[in-house]
Amino acid sequence: MKMPIRYNIVKQLINNPDGLTPDGVYELIKDVYPSERTCTPKHIDKQLMNLKGTGLTEVADVEEAENGDLIMTYRITDYGKNLAHKDLSKFLD
Numbered sequence: 001m002k003m004p005i006r007y008n009i010v011k012q013l014i015n016n017p018d019g020l021t022p023d024g025v026y027e028l029i030k031d032v033y034p035s036e037r038t039c040t041p042k043h044i045d046k047q048l049m050n051l052k053g054t055g056l057t058e059v060a061d062v063e064e065a066e067n068g069d070l071i072m073t074y075r076i077t078d079y080g081k082n083l084a085h086k087d088l089s090k091f092l093d
Contacts, residue, residue, distance in 0.1 A: 009047050055080070057075065
């Protein structure tokens with residue numbers, strides 16, 4: 001069974017405690033979901049924002065791209081780690 005994208009995003013953040021940008025997450029998981037329409041940096045950014053809204057992630061850094069867009073780096077919170085290890089442990093190994 002393939003891990004749901006949202007769980008894989010959480011897993012990547014746990015494995016990269018300094019944080020990741022949506023593009024960084026995409027590069028790590030894109031080969032797992034080659035035909036999944038929601039596996040794009042834009043959709044991953046939405047997932048990360050939703051996870052932030054629930055307290056599972058936080059913004060670690062914000063940079064401005066040359067085009068004026070903001071590039072956010074997200075990291076997992078302690079709450080997010082604890083919840084993931086409790087509820088998603090079969091997907092995290």
